[in-house]
Amino acid sequence: MDLQTIQQHPTFRQLASERTRLGVAMSIVMAAAYFTYILTIAFWPRLLGYPLCSGTVITWGVLVGVGLIALGFLLTAVYVRRANSRFDSLSQLLLEDLR
Template sequence: MDLQSIQDHPAFRQLASERTRLGVGMSIVMAATYFAYILTVAFWPRLLGHPLWDGTVITWGVLIGIGLIALGFLLTAVYVRRANSRFDRLSQLLMEEFR
């Protein structure tokens, strides 16, 4: 068993491809939302400074910031679920093939 035979195996290629696509896709989603928030803070701060309703000190900026943190947790949960189901099955298949 050499490294090249593992890298050439269809299950390994599929595992690597799926992990890369999922990771890059989630990274793009998180980075895009984060930078959109930061650009809004930089160029339109009044937009995020509006209170949620009259008489409250909580602004839309705080709510959206909390939403960004929640999005990070959600993306992590999606990745963990995918890793524990699909990726683990493909890894197990590889382990069985190369024992």
């Protein structure tokens, strides 16, 4: 079995396409959230400097920063779930077809 045969297989093309779309979409979401945070720090630092409530030293910037980290974990979990379900089943189907 050669590489060209695998690359032309419809299941392989579908698997590669779905993985690429999901990866690009998640990368765009994370990059947009991160750059929005950085641009807010650069141009409107007071906005993130406000305390969450009166009497606390924790600011909105800290909360949003923790939210960005949580978003990274969430996107990773979504990708792992998708990889362990859809992508694994497509990989298994591809292996069976190529035997």
